Amino acid sequence: MKTPVSYGDKLTCIMLTFGVVPKMPAHFQTDQERMPDLSDWRPEYSVGHLTLDTQHQRLLALCKRVSAYEFRRDKQSLEEFHNILNDLAAYASMHFQTEEAVLKAVDYPALAAQKQEHDAYSESLVEFMFDAIHGEPDKLRLQRYLETWWIDHILVSDMAYKTYLLARS
Numbered sequence: 001m002k003t004p005v006s007y008g009d010k011l012t013c014i015m016l017t018f019g020v021v022p023k024m025p026a027h028f029q030t031d032q033e034r035m036p037d038l039s040d041w042r043p044e045y046s047v048g049h050l051t052l053d054t055q056h057q058r059l060l061a062l063c064k065r066v067s068a069y070e071f072r073r074d075k076q077s078l079e080e081f082h083n084i085l086n087d088l089a090a091y092a093s094m095h096f097q098t099e100e101a102v103l104k105a106v107d108y109p110a111l112a113a114q115k116q117e118h119d120a121y122s123e124s125l126v127e128f129m130f131d132a133i134h135g136e137p138d139k140l141r142l143q144r145y146l147e148t149w150w151i152d153h154i155l156v157s158d159m160a161y162k163t164y165l166l167a168r169s
């Protein structure tokens with residue numbers, strides 16, 4: 001029988017395997033030419049806050065990178081795929097911190113629910129990363145999860161604070 005592995009244990013395992021501490025991916029810093037393709041962004045995704053919109057655009061572009069990745073069952077491919085997931089986790093974490101800080105500053109009443117949603121997402125991503133380092137990434141499931149989650153996050157959860165935020169900016 002398989003022993004259940006906790007979220008913390010999986011995170012530690014990922015850190016030890018790859019020797020990584022989530023950090024900002026280099027391609028998100030300043031180089032305009034290396035910016036991700038934002039062609040999937042639509043004006044109706046805007047939450048009326050420039051920084052959050054920019055982060056959402058980059059997150060969608062990262063999801064696209066995950067979807068576009070041609071996975072092969074070899075060690076190099078596994079590492080590359082894991083690095084893409086790591087980029088996504090790092091950027092998502094930074095976005096969640098920014099979003100929570102913006103919402104806290106305006107006393108957004110549903111902040112706790114937003115935070116819960118963010119934590120659940122981070123936990124799921126760790127699950128996918130854990131599967132990836134064990135050579136069993138379910139790319140299709142991950143792809144569907146990311147697309148659905150981010151579209152829901154932006155169009156439902158985040159759209160819910162748009163009016164509130166705009167009224168207080």
Ligand SMILES: [Fe+2]
Pocket residue numbers: 052056095099153154158
């Ligand atoms: Fe967001």
